[in-house]
Amino acid sequence: MKEFLLFAVMWWSRLKLFLVDIIKPALQLTRKNNHSLEPQEIIPKSVNYHFTRICNYSCGFCFHTAKTSFMLDLENAIIGLKMLKKAGMEKINFSGGEPFMPLKGNHLGEMVKYCKQNLKLASVTIVSNGSLITENWFKNYGKYLDILAISCDSFDEETNKAIGRGQGTKNHIAQLYKVKKWCSQYNVLFKINTVVNSLNCDEDMVEKIRELNPIRWKVFQCLLIDGENAGPDALRNAEQFYIDDETFDKFLRVHQELVCLVPESNVKMQNSYLILDEYMRFLDCRGGSKIPSKSILDIGVKNALKFSGFDEVMFKKRGGIYKWSKEANSLDW
Secondary structure, eight states, rough: OOOHHHHHHHHHHHHHIIIIIIHHHHHHHHHHHHHHHHHOOOSSSSEEEOOOOOOOOOTTSSSSSSSOOOOOHHHHHHHHHHHHHHHOOEHHHHHEOOOOOOGGGGGHHHHHHHIISSOOOSSSEEEEOSOOOHHHHHHHHHHSEEEHHHHESSSHHHHHHHOOOOOTOOOOOHHHHHHHHHHHHOEEEEEEEEOTTTTTOOOOOHHHHHHHHSSSSEEEOOOOOOOTTTTOOOOGGGGGOOOOOOHHHHHHHHHTTTEEEEEEOHHTTTTTOOOOOOSSSSSSSSSOOOOEEEHHHHOOHHHHHHOOOHHHHHHTTTTSSSSOOOHHHHHOO
């Protein structure tokens, strides 16, 4: 009996050595390999906050339409902005709808001021149609703004009207030149966004863009988003404005001499933006529509980002990180 017990103890001791020396390292290697397959955590360096869907224009291809009139009050918006900053945000872009509509631009201005003055973000930018911007806004908030992008799809006013980029008797192109002047006067970097579509795809804009001399000219291919500008539930029907890749490439070739040109095809654009809607929900566009996460105010930034559909590789490939502050660009002046 004693011999049997001694044999059992020796056998168990050798088995433990086997478990420690052989199986444990194998398990550690498996865990390590499995860990490497886990998706990397998204850091929201650059966020596009579409805080309102209301707009005074009616662009036929708009992909963020007035499906709701909701807008967070300033207090809750600031809570969300602080959360984004803590999660790693370096750049915020305010958009709409038309961001200068609520409170005649003062709601936007206070968020711009807070992001630069309190959060000390490296870059605070705006995309606007430009129609409601006044010099007084620049006097109050211009020093807190790095870049102002104005959407302009044509230098023919009739084409702009046919697209829906206009209101009443206002001249969109004349306002564009005014805003350019104010940007220069109040030290705000000036940018132009253009959507290439069926109505402007044959237009040569080289001389006008050279004259306005934006730091960047973002040229987008008209994008169809189900539920926004395509499909039975959409407020817009952009199919008549849609162009194929060959037509888009032709437009780019005509303008290729312009060093400010930054082209974005549908492939580059669709999933490479972190889009936050009016409820502060990230929008996943991978399926050709916009599927919202829950609000970052309810589940936090990290959890909401899991449902963003964000393609960080494409974000970097399309040049999403650039000299996006006034300070960085001033080194070249």
